[in-house]
Amino acid sequence: MSKPTPLSGFPELLPAQRAVEQQVIDTLRSTFELYGFAGIETRAVEPLDQLLRKGDTSKEVYLLRRLHETSEEGHAGMGLHFDLTVPFARYVLENAGKLEFPFRRYQIQKAWRGERPQEGRFREFAQADIDIVGRDVLPFHHDVEVTRVMVDALTRLSFLPAFRLQVNNRKLIQGFYAGLGLEDLDEVMRIVDKLDKLPVEKVHQMLVDEAGATSEQADRVLSLATIRTGDDSFVAQVRGLRVSHPLLDEGLDELAALVRGVADLTSDRVRVEADLSIARGLDYYTGTVFETRLDGYESMGSICSGGRYDALASDGKITYPGVGISLGVSRVLVPLLARTGLTASRSVPSAVLVALADEDSRPASEAVAAALRARSIPCEVAPTAAKFGKQIRVAERRGIPFVWFPQADGGHQVKDIRDGNQVDADPSVWTPSPEDLRPQVVPGA
């Protein structure tokens, strides 16, 4: 077999890079658990009719079939999930009788989309989702809760550039459009959502041509979309546009409560702002909507998005409202690893390489390793009894900081190969510093 080449859109990581990804996932998981979110996984496969409920992504679904499929089999109707929301909604309905509501869950899994690969857009990618789902009702304070949890999680990823969480509310914008007398609210929202791609004049034209707005209505729609504040002063700005509608009032109240509810989380790395241009396109959100952008990586688009669904799932009798937010783990990490050289301090978990005087003394070196492992110190024994200089280079190439030398007289010495410092040591007592015990994330450029 000749050397295989990578598959476009299916990123894979080298061991040191995977160590970074694993630490990211560990941090997300432990943060979500601190807030009482339970981890679940769903199968990779869903029936096609489930996957195609959101019409606009149908083209991106990967279908499955068995190599030697016979006609009686039903696999023609199965595909890989393209997000974690559709499978979660199905899981909630399927297991509703066995779950406690409000149900907080996190889910960190791969998803697949057959779209054209580009930076930050992959055909296979990891996502980390949190959602809170209620039975019949879900009070608004959970919108504040998911926001706080995700901001806390992102803040703990210390290598992440500063970021901006942008929040808006569908009730606010739809109420505003309705108060203006516009009728096709979804179409207006769809067109306004193009503001980050098209010039404002073009969007104005589309509002008139495609959404039946007057030029004056289009002006005010666009005025709303320019409002962006770091506190609840957007309320006064919207009021200044002199539109009124009960849904608009509800949306303003919710968004103001959200912005005030997370104000204490802002810092030099974190900004939370009401951005009234955020609409989340065709997704079925009904209230709060979120997007998140990394400073200096605006071309990545939103790395962490979500919102409130009045009906995440429904079986016809009972409705399950939900609010959630989804972090594109691969979407953030793969470009950061590539562009900045972000990596781990070593490519193996081992903190220590136990040297080998000769092949006959392998049991003695293994005994040292066993003593270290009994105290949770990851280590490995040198593969061969090469010259010590060569064994040290084995450690060096892997980034292992310490080499352990069992002595002929039964004593022990350990060398920090970074500074060459070599000291007597007892395998039942010696402990590396906490920073040396595990591979550390090393920031890139």
Next chain:
Amino acid sequence: MSKPTPLSGFPELLPAQRAVEQQVIDTLRSTFELYGFAGIETRAVEPLDQLLRKGDTSKEVYLLRRLHETSEEGHAGMGLHFDLTVPFARYVLENAGKLEFPFRRYQIQKAWRGERPQEGRFREFAQADIDIVGRDVLPFHHDVEVTRVMVDALTRLSFLPAFRLQVNNRKLIQGFYAGLGLEDLDEVMRIVDKLDKLPVEKVHQMLVDEAGATSEQADRVLSLATIRTGDDSFVAQVRGLRVSHPLLDEGLDELAALVRGVADLTSDRVRVEADLSIARGLDYYTGTVFETRLDGYESMGSICSGGRYDALASDGKITYPGVGISLGVSRVLVPLLARTGLTASRSVPSAVLVALADEDSRPASEAVAAALRARSIPCEVAPTAAKFGKQIRVAERRGIPFVWFPQADGGHQVKDIRDGNQVDADPSVWTPSPEDLRPQVVPGA
């Protein structure tokens, strides 16, 4: 949408069951890392020509295609991986220049097979693989190493029934068959591998009819397969069969070294035995082979299998020998969860539910939660300001052991709802016992 039904062969877990699976994965991972194994993940998708290299599993592969695939695209040639060995071999070749050898890796991921679902056999399942791969050479002591690592990992899964690791060596059996004068060694091995499914007379008949053995040769082939010892006394028993061949000698030496090398790991829960009937069917092993059976769950078959490949991968110039072992995580866990009621002590990570006196005091309850989380105590605030009795039942249904009551006078009390004991507490000091901090695995029947 009506209530969805589970999909046969695609097991999904409820939150408390998933907590058990997560702890299993955490235990495996931390054990593998203690021995210096680096974690990697590979993409779910491989080119079909890679997947079909092992002829006998071709029928089980799931192929992918995009819903609206155009003829120019190459997806017709892609499928989901059915194990973690094929993708790992490809990863080694693809990244050989960037890896350090011997390369120790673990990989805990899902795999997919389109076979007929039955107990312990799924269409989607999680596996945990460890392998050590060398460049050109890989000394035999690594065979002992992977065995010890996996036995250590399995031993740490305290809920697991007692188990038996069965080891054999392909050189031993092939050398024996060659020494007997048999020619189609693979065919003999394939037939002997059926001993666990067919009566011995039938296997004897097949050896004569299909592998060209004389009745006397078949007798001795079957005699070899009956040898099973907990120490290296199998060597004398094989010698007693009076067959000699250089490859047989090599296999006997290796297998004896392996059995001696892991003898200290045996206990009342762990037996390691040389079982000369183990052949691992059509897999391409070239030396050591492993299987593992759980006492009382023999019908599951081997839950943990593997062996030595002289050429795990090769690019024509450089060969990468490997030795590895693969644990069927879903295969073990899903039936154990279903049959024994194995579960976690609670369905949420929260150790504490912070009660809510009324909706206006939510900030005060959130402040308690924040103080607990700052000291890594997972908790959640009650969803509504229901009567305290109802809030306690919210905790009870989730298995949360403690309910926290902020007092009107600014003081605090915490109640252990299992014994009703309620005491004064300070949110900046109070700590639950380590057993109550995280959900615990609760053994089933």
